Amino acid sequence: MKLRLVISPRRAPLGDLSRNHLQGLLDELPGRLPSYNRKQLLDDLCFLLRSPLFLYAISPRLRHATNPLRVDGLIKAEDINIYALNMMIVRDDNSWATQVLYGGTSLIEGRQYITTEQAGYAQSFYWFCDEVRFLSCEFHARELAAAEALGTAVSMQPAVVKPVQVDLRQTRARAAAQKQRRIVKLRIRYHMIHGRPVLTKELR
Incomplete structure:
Protein backbone atom coordinates (compact mmCIF):
# COMPACT_ATOMS: atom_id res chain seq x y z
CA MET A 1 0.00 0.00 0.00
CA LYS A 2 1.35 3.39 -0.97
CA LEU A 3 0.77 6.45 1.14
CA ARG A 4 0.85 9.93 -0.32
CA LEU A 5 1.61 12.92 1.85
CA VAL A 6 -0.35 16.03 0.88
CA ILE A 7 0.75 19.34 2.40
CA SER A 8 -1.91 22.02 2.28
CA PRO A 9 -0.67 25.58 1.67
CA ARG A 10 -0.76 27.87 4.66
CA ARG A 11 -3.58 30.35 4.53
CA ALA A 12 -2.55 33.93 5.07
CA PRO A 13 -4.09 35.66 8.09
CA LEU A 14 -7.19 37.72 7.33
CA GLY A 15 -5.38 40.95 8.22
CA ASP A 16 -2.56 40.18 5.76
CA LEU A 17 -5.04 39.40 2.98
CA SER A 18 -6.86 42.68 3.55
CA ARG A 19 -3.66 44.70 3.63
CA ASN A 20 -2.21 43.06 0.52
CA HIS A 21 -5.45 43.59 -1.39
CA LEU A 22 -5.68 47.25 -0.34
CA GLN A 23 -2.04 47.79 -1.30
CA GLY A 24 -2.83 46.46 -4.75
CA LEU A 25 -5.82 48.80 -5.06
CA LEU A 26 -3.67 51.80 -4.12
CA ASP A 27 -1.07 50.78 -6.70
CA GLU A 28 -3.77 50.71 -9.38
CA LEU A 29 -4.91 54.29 -8.74
CA PRO A 30 -3.85 56.81 -11.40
CA GLY A 31 -0.77 58.94 -10.76
CA ARG A 32 -0.55 62.60 -9.78
CA LEU A 33 -1.72 61.86 -6.24
CA PRO A 34 -0.65 64.18 -3.42
CA SER A 35 1.98 62.93 -0.99
CA TYR A 36 0.44 60.86 1.80
CA ASN A 37 1.39 58.47 4.60
CA ARG A 38 0.79 55.15 2.87
CA LYS A 39 1.44 53.02 5.96
CA GLN A 40 -0.95 55.11 8.08
CA LEU A 41 -3.66 54.91 5.43
CA LEU A 42 -3.35 51.12 5.20
CA ASP A 43 -3.30 50.77 9.00
CA ASP A 44 -6.47 52.86 9.29
CA LEU A 45 -8.32 51.03 6.51
CA CYS A 46 -7.42 47.61 7.93
CA PHE A 47 -8.52 48.69 11.40
CA LEU A 48 -11.88 49.93 10.12
CA LEU A 49 -12.55 46.73 8.18
CA ARG A 50 -11.95 44.73 11.39
CA SER A 51 -13.75 47.09 13.76
CA PRO A 52 -17.04 45.56 15.00
CA LEU A 53 -18.52 49.02 15.60
CA PHE A 54 -17.60 50.31 12.12
CA LEU A 55 -18.94 47.15 10.47
CA TYR A 56 -22.16 47.58 12.43
CA ALA A 57 -22.41 51.21 11.27
CA ILE A 58 -22.00 50.31 7.58
CA SER A 59 -23.93 47.01 7.72
CA PRO A 60 -26.92 48.43 5.75
CA ARG A 61 -24.57 49.31 2.88
CA LEU A 62 -22.92 45.88 3.01
CA ARG A 63 -26.29 44.12 2.94
CA HIS A 64 -27.54 46.16 -0.03
CA ALA A 65 -24.36 46.09 -2.13
CA THR A 66 -24.26 44.66 -5.66
CA ASN A 67 -22.89 41.46 -4.10
CA PRO A 68 -24.74 41.70 -0.78
CA LEU A 69 -23.63 39.98 2.40
CA ARG A 70 -26.30 37.50 3.40
CA VAL A 71 -25.42 37.16 7.07
CA ASP A 72 -27.84 36.70 9.92
CA GLY A 73 -27.05 38.84 12.93
CA LEU A 74 -24.00 41.07 13.28
CA ILE A 75 -21.52 41.25 10.43
CA LYS A 76 -17.99 40.19 11.37
CA ALA A 77 -14.70 40.85 9.61
CA GLU A 78 -14.61 37.19 8.50
CA ASP A 79 -17.91 37.65 6.63
CA ILE A 80 -16.47 40.23 4.23
CA ASN A 81 -15.31 39.10 0.81
CA ILE A 82 -11.98 40.92 0.60
CA TYR A 83 -11.95 40.72 -3.18
CA ALA A 84 -15.29 42.53 -3.44
CA LEU A 85 -13.51 45.65 -2.13
CA ASN A 86 -12.45 48.21 -4.71
CA MET A 87 -10.95 51.70 -4.68
CA MET A 88 -11.29 54.31 -7.39
CA ILE A 89 -11.24 58.02 -8.17
CA VAL A 90 -14.24 59.05 -10.26
CA ARG A 91 -15.60 62.20 -11.85
CA ASP A 92 -19.18 62.83 -10.67
CA ASP A 93 -20.98 65.84 -12.20
CA ASN A 94 -18.90 68.84 -11.09
CA SER A 95 -16.87 67.04 -8.41
CA TRP A 96 -14.17 64.40 -7.95
CA ALA A 97 -14.62 61.53 -5.48
CA THR A 98 -12.12 58.99 -4.11
CA GLN A 99 -14.02 55.96 -2.82
CA VAL A 100 -13.64 52.57 -1.18
CA LEU A 101 -16.45 50.42 -2.55
CA TYR A 102 -17.89 47.03 -1.69
CA GLY A 103 -19.72 45.44 -4.58
CA GLY A 104 -20.26 48.85 -6.15
CA THR A 105 -21.55 50.49 -2.94
CA SER A 106 -19.46 53.30 -1.49
CA LEU A 107 -18.26 52.66 2.09
CA ILE A 108 -15.82 55.55 2.56
CA GLU A 109 -15.52 58.64 0.39
CA GLY A 110 -13.51 61.81 0.03
CA ARG A 111 -15.00 64.39 -2.34
CA GLN A 112 -13.92 67.73 -3.79
CA TYR A 113 -16.99 69.71 -4.87
CA ILE A 114 -17.42 72.39 -7.54
CA THR A 115 -14.22 71.82 -9.44
CA THR A 116 -13.14 71.41 -13.04
CA GLU A 117 -12.16 68.11 -14.60
CA GLN A 118 -8.49 69.10 -14.46
CA ALA A 119 -8.56 70.38 -10.87
CA GLY A 120 -9.77 68.66 -7.72
CA TYR A 121 -8.59 65.20 -8.74
CA ALA A 122 -5.74 65.08 -6.23
CA GLN A 123 -7.69 67.07 -3.63
CA SER A 124 -10.39 64.41 -3.47
CA PHE A 125 -7.72 61.84 -2.55
CA TYR A 126 -6.45 64.20 0.15
CA TRP A 127 -9.96 64.43 1.63
CA PHE A 128 -10.27 60.66 1.40
CA CYS A 129 -7.10 60.13 3.47
CA ASP A 130 -8.36 62.73 5.95
CA GLU A 131 -11.74 60.99 6.25
CA VAL A 132 -10.17 57.56 6.79
CA ARG A 133 -7.90 58.96 9.53
CA PHE A 134 -10.88 60.63 11.23
CA LEU A 135 -13.02 57.48 11.11
CA SER A 136 -10.16 55.37 12.47
CA CYS A 137 -9.67 57.72 15.45
CA GLU A 138 -13.42 57.98 16.01
CA PHE A 139 -14.13 54.24 16.08
CA HIS A 140 -10.95 53.43 17.98
CA ALA A 141 -12.09 55.88 20.69
CA ARG A 142 -15.57 54.33 20.71
CA GLU A 143 -14.14 50.84 21.16
CA LEU A 144 -11.93 52.03 24.03
CA ALA A 145 -14.93 53.74 25.65
CA ALA A 146 -16.97 50.54 25.32
CA ALA A 147 -14.11 48.50 26.81
CA GLU A 148 -13.80 50.97 29.70
CA ALA A 149 -17.52 50.66 30.36
CA LEU A 150 -17.06 46.89 30.58
CA GLY A 151 -14.02 47.31 32.81
CA THR A 152 -11.58 45.74 30.35
CA ALA A 153 -9.57 48.77 29.22
CA VAL A 154 -6.26 50.13 30.52
CA SER A 155 -5.79 53.89 30.85
CA MET A 156 -4.11 55.37 27.78
CA GLN A 157 -1.99 57.79 29.85
CA PRO A 158 1.47 56.20 30.34
CA ALA A 159 2.96 55.88 33.82
CA VAL A 160 0.02 57.61 35.51
Whole structure:
Protein backbone atom coordinates (compact mmCIF):
# COMPACT_ATOMS: atom_id res chain seq x y z
CA MET A 1 0.00 0.00 0.00
CA LYS A 2 1.35 3.39 -0.97
CA LEU A 3 0.77 6.45 1.14
CA ARG A 4 0.85 9.93 -0.32
CA LEU A 5 1.61 12.92 1.85
CA VAL A 6 -0.35 16.03 0.88
CA ILE A 7 0.75 19.34 2.40
CA SER A 8 -1.91 22.02 2.28
CA PRO A 9 -0.67 25.58 1.67
CA ARG A 10 -0.76 27.87 4.66
CA ARG A 11 -3.58 30.35 4.53
CA ALA A 12 -2.55 33.93 5.07
CA PRO A 13 -4.09 35.66 8.09
CA LEU A 14 -7.19 37.72 7.33
CA GLY A 15 -5.38 40.95 8.22
CA ASP A 16 -2.56 40.18 5.76
CA LEU A 17 -5.04 39.40 2.98
CA SER A 18 -6.86 42.68 3.55
CA ARG A 19 -3.66 44.70 3.63
CA ASN A 20 -2.21 43.06 0.52
CA HIS A 21 -5.45 43.59 -1.39
CA LEU A 22 -5.68 47.25 -0.34
CA GLN A 23 -2.04 47.79 -1.30
CA GLY A 24 -2.83 46.46 -4.75
CA LEU A 25 -5.82 48.80 -5.06
CA LEU A 26 -3.67 51.80 -4.12
CA ASP A 27 -1.07 50.78 -6.70
CA GLU A 28 -3.77 50.71 -9.38
CA LEU A 29 -4.91 54.29 -8.74
CA PRO A 30 -3.85 56.81 -11.40
CA GLY A 31 -0.77 58.94 -10.76
CA ARG A 32 -0.55 62.60 -9.78
CA LEU A 33 -1.72 61.86 -6.24
CA PRO A 34 -0.65 64.18 -3.42
CA SER A 35 1.98 62.93 -0.99
CA TYR A 36 0.44 60.86 1.80
CA ASN A 37 1.39 58.47 4.60
CA ARG A 38 0.79 55.15 2.87
CA LYS A 39 1.44 53.02 5.96
CA GLN A 40 -0.95 55.11 8.08
CA LEU A 41 -3.66 54.91 5.43
CA LEU A 42 -3.35 51.12 5.20
CA ASP A 43 -3.30 50.77 9.00
CA ASP A 44 -6.47 52.86 9.29
CA LEU A 45 -8.32 51.03 6.51
CA CYS A 46 -7.42 47.61 7.93
CA PHE A 47 -8.52 48.69 11.40
CA LEU A 48 -11.88 49.93 10.12
CA LEU A 49 -12.55 46.73 8.18
CA ARG A 50 -11.95 44.73 11.39
CA SER A 51 -13.75 47.09 13.76
CA PRO A 52 -17.04 45.56 15.00
CA LEU A 53 -18.52 49.02 15.60
CA PHE A 54 -17.60 50.31 12.12
CA LEU A 55 -18.94 47.15 10.47
CA TYR A 56 -22.16 47.58 12.43
CA ALA A 57 -22.41 51.21 11.27
CA ILE A 58 -22.00 50.31 7.58
CA SER A 59 -23.93 47.01 7.72
CA PRO A 60 -26.92 48.43 5.75
CA ARG A 61 -24.57 49.31 2.88
CA LEU A 62 -22.92 45.88 3.01
CA ARG A 63 -26.29 44.12 2.94
CA HIS A 64 -27.54 46.16 -0.03
CA ALA A 65 -24.36 46.09 -2.13
CA THR A 66 -24.26 44.66 -5.66
CA ASN A 67 -22.89 41.46 -4.10
CA PRO A 68 -24.74 41.70 -0.78
CA LEU A 69 -23.63 39.98 2.40
CA ARG A 70 -26.30 37.50 3.40
CA VAL A 71 -25.42 37.16 7.07
CA ASP A 72 -27.84 36.70 9.92
CA GLY A 73 -27.05 38.84 12.93
CA LEU A 74 -24.00 41.07 13.28
CA ILE A 75 -21.52 41.25 10.43
CA LYS A 76 -17.99 40.19 11.37
CA ALA A 77 -14.70 40.85 9.61
CA GLU A 78 -14.61 37.19 8.50
CA ASP A 79 -17.91 37.65 6.63
CA ILE A 80 -16.47 40.23 4.23
CA ASN A 81 -15.31 39.10 0.81
CA ILE A 82 -11.98 40.92 0.60
CA TYR A 83 -11.95 40.72 -3.18
CA ALA A 84 -15.29 42.53 -3.44
CA LEU A 85 -13.51 45.65 -2.13
CA ASN A 86 -12.45 48.21 -4.71
CA MET A 87 -10.95 51.70 -4.68
CA MET A 88 -11.29 54.31 -7.39
CA ILE A 89 -11.24 58.02 -8.17
CA VAL A 90 -14.24 59.05 -10.26
CA ARG A 91 -15.60 62.20 -11.85
CA ASP A 92 -19.18 62.83 -10.67
CA ASP A 93 -20.98 65.84 -12.20
CA ASN A 94 -18.90 68.84 -11.09
CA SER A 95 -16.87 67.04 -8.41
CA TRP A 96 -14.17 64.40 -7.95
CA ALA A 97 -14.62 61.53 -5.48
CA THR A 98 -12.12 58.99 -4.11
CA GLN A 99 -14.02 55.96 -2.82
CA VAL A 100 -13.64 52.57 -1.18
CA LEU A 101 -16.45 50.42 -2.55
CA TYR A 102 -17.89 47.03 -1.69
CA GLY A 103 -19.72 45.44 -4.58
CA GLY A 104 -20.26 48.85 -6.15
CA THR A 105 -21.55 50.49 -2.94
CA SER A 106 -19.46 53.30 -1.49
CA LEU A 107 -18.26 52.66 2.09
CA ILE A 108 -15.82 55.55 2.56
CA GLU A 109 -15.52 58.64 0.39
CA GLY A 110 -13.51 61.81 0.03
CA ARG A 111 -15.00 64.39 -2.34
CA GLN A 112 -13.92 67.73 -3.79
CA TYR A 113 -16.99 69.71 -4.87
CA ILE A 114 -17.42 72.39 -7.54
CA THR A 115 -14.22 71.82 -9.44
CA THR A 116 -13.14 71.41 -13.04
CA GLU A 117 -12.16 68.11 -14.60
CA GLN A 118 -8.49 69.10 -14.46
CA ALA A 119 -8.56 70.38 -10.87
CA GLY A 120 -9.77 68.66 -7.72
CA TYR A 121 -8.59 65.20 -8.74
CA ALA A 122 -5.74 65.08 -6.23
CA GLN A 123 -7.69 67.07 -3.63
CA SER A 124 -10.39 64.41 -3.47
CA PHE A 125 -7.72 61.84 -2.55
CA TYR A 126 -6.45 64.20 0.15
CA TRP A 127 -9.96 64.43 1.63
CA PHE A 128 -10.27 60.66 1.40
CA CYS A 129 -7.10 60.13 3.47
CA ASP A 130 -8.36 62.73 5.95
CA GLU A 131 -11.74 60.99 6.25
CA VAL A 132 -10.17 57.56 6.79
CA ARG A 133 -7.90 58.96 9.53
CA PHE A 134 -10.88 60.63 11.23
CA LEU A 135 -13.02 57.48 11.11
CA SER A 136 -10.16 55.37 12.47
CA CYS A 137 -9.67 57.72 15.45
CA GLU A 138 -13.42 57.98 16.01
CA PHE A 139 -14.13 54.24 16.08
CA HIS A 140 -10.95 53.43 17.98
CA ALA A 141 -12.09 55.88 20.69
CA ARG A 142 -15.57 54.33 20.71
CA GLU A 143 -14.14 50.84 21.16
CA LEU A 144 -11.93 52.03 24.03
CA ALA A 145 -14.93 53.74 25.65
CA ALA A 146 -16.97 50.54 25.32
CA ALA A 147 -14.11 48.50 26.81
CA GLU A 148 -13.80 50.97 29.70
CA ALA A 149 -17.52 50.66 30.36
CA LEU A 150 -17.06 46.89 30.58
CA GLY A 151 -14.02 47.31 32.81
CA THR A 152 -11.58 45.74 30.35
CA ALA A 153 -9.57 48.77 29.22
CA VAL A 154 -6.26 50.13 30.52
CA SER A 155 -5.79 53.89 30.85
CA MET A 156 -4.11 55.37 27.78
CA GLN A 157 -1.99 57.79 29.85
CA PRO A 158 1.47 56.20 30.34
CA ALA A 159 2.96 55.88 33.82
CA VAL A 160 0.02 57.61 35.51
CA VAL A 161 -0.15 57.25 39.27
CA LYS A 162 -3.67 57.33 40.62
CA PRO A 163 -4.77 57.01 44.23
CA VAL A 164 -7.11 54.05 44.51
CA GLN A 165 -9.29 53.50 47.54
CA VAL A 166 -8.90 49.92 48.72
CA ASP A 167 -11.07 48.56 51.52
CA LEU A 168 -8.86 46.23 53.55
CA ARG A 169 -11.71 44.61 55.42
CA GLN A 170 -11.18 40.89 55.64
CA THR A 171 -14.06 40.31 58.00
CA ARG A 172 -16.95 42.43 59.16
CA ALA A 173 -15.57 42.30 62.69
CA ARG A 174 -12.22 43.72 61.62
CA ALA A 175 -13.91 46.44 59.61
CA ALA A 176 -15.96 47.47 62.59
CA ALA A 177 -12.84 47.58 64.76
CA GLN A 178 -10.65 49.58 62.39
CA LYS A 179 -13.26 51.81 60.74
CA GLN A 180 -10.72 53.16 58.29
CA ARG A 181 -9.50 52.82 54.77
CA ARG A 182 -6.05 53.01 53.30
CA ILE A 183 -4.93 54.70 50.09
CA VAL A 184 -2.75 52.50 47.86
CA LYS A 185 -0.95 53.88 44.80
CA LEU A 186 -0.65 51.67 41.76
CA ARG A 187 1.68 52.36 38.84
CA ILE A 188 1.06 50.76 35.47
CA ARG A 189 3.69 50.79 32.73
CA TYR A 190 2.89 49.71 29.22
CA HIS A 191 3.75 50.35 25.58
CA MET A 192 1.53 50.52 22.50
CA ILE A 193 1.49 47.65 19.97
CA HIS A 194 -0.74 48.08 16.92
CA GLY A 195 -2.74 50.77 18.71
CA ARG A 196 -3.39 48.66 21.83
CA PRO A 197 -1.79 48.96 25.31
CA VAL A 198 0.42 46.05 26.45
CA LEU A 199 1.70 45.87 30.04
CA THR A 200 5.49 45.89 30.32
CA LYS A 201 5.93 45.70 34.07
CA GLU A 202 4.17 43.88 36.86
CA LEU A 203 2.16 45.85 39.34
CA ARG A 204 3.92 46.69 42.59
